[in-house]
Amino acid sequence: MAVLAPSREVIVQAATDLLDEGGESALTLRALTIRLSTGYGAIYHHVADKNDLLAAAADDVIARVLTGAVVDADPREALRGVALGLFDAIDAHPWVGAELSRQPWRPALLDFYESVGRLLHALAVPERARFDAAGALVNYVLGVAAQNAARRGRGRDQETGRADFLAGVAEQWSELDPGRYPFVHEAATRLREHDDRDQFLTGVDIFLAGIATLRRT
């Protein structure tokens, strides 16, 4: 018997906890009823379906991140900060990355878009190009995020899992014929050593450098 009738807020929070603890596959309606000591009806009364629940949980996480907004004099620095904020949030909650990359128009990302758009304006990118540039940047951030999420598997085995996985791929790559795959063969070493966050930032910088060429003259 439920001690307290769960509000929508409590339900979404419990879902977030399950997702953080066990990854995407850990969120089942059954697990949720057990954790909340309640029945299916109580959940379905506050939530349309499982998708709704997952989306609401993702919105929550993102909203919390963006409130720690970056205010910076230099628009380039601020843009890096915003991108990195989203990266770190998804790094901490991999399932959010998967969800957002499925639904990049969620209200939760509105503030992100808005920030990027304004900063592009500050960088003197003309209006016409701003839309495409913002879209490309968001796509890039979510693309990286989704892959980090996928690589993480079910949320278990945080760091060792990643290292093992990369070592495995690097192993495969280094066994390739260097005549046929010179670049990939060479890249195997880098793959083993690379830092996700650094590589992400390098990508952002490439983007920013490209965007700088769109500057109105």
Next chain:
Amino acid sequence: MAVLAPSREVIVQAATDLLDEGGESALTLRALTIRLSTGYGAIYHHVADKNDLLAAAADDVIARVLTGAVVDADPREALRGVALGLFDAIDAHPWVGAELSRQPWRPALLDFYESVGRLLHALAVPERARFDAAGALVNYVLGVAAQNAARRGRGRDQETGRADFLAGVAEQWSELDPGRYPFVHEAATRLREHDDRDQFLTGVDIFLAGIATLRRT
């Protein structure tokens, strides 16, 4: 009773057909046994599990695309061609985008990486930066692809579905307070009119412009 015992190849092809016809949710083991007039054992004998099947189907599609390789004198043009080839393939088979963005180290993408790496070399990008630049570009392409895939829903309602969906989001955006969300409010118009392929190419061009700044001096 099966007229012909299905080989792995036949099974993967049938899976691809189901996915193309009805999207990701249409691939069920049950549907596959019906289409192939066979039992579960016949399938599990040639395939480890459903993930294996999905991955094999995605590999097939990508392999077929990359054989139509682009040979171009200008590395920038060639890079655009390679990126666009992947984009179009995923546009035609949205489920491939979702699968690849989950597993971007599949062998199927090796040739893609290799092409990008070589072309970056041709563009005089120094070795150190090539790895990060190639990763960023691939992430971008797959990021866009995954979102197009998600937006497509279950594979039904190809073009009208997309138009309706974008119109809906644009509607929401244009209703936002222009004081609080000037950029997003403005972007609503662009969203309604924009062409996915054009926007994708614009993003690639931003990338290439950024990469040009990495050129060794």
Next chain:
DNA sequence: ACCTGAACACCGTTCAAGT
């Protein structure tokens, strides 16, 4: 109005039994 929980219609996967 709000909640319970048995029941329903699905999944992916296994495995004794057949050929």
Next chain:
DNA sequence: ACCTGAACACCGTTCAAGT
């Protein structure tokens, strides 16, 4: 060796029945 298909252990979702 290769395949069959009933059975198993799960899903998400519904809805008559309770309070």
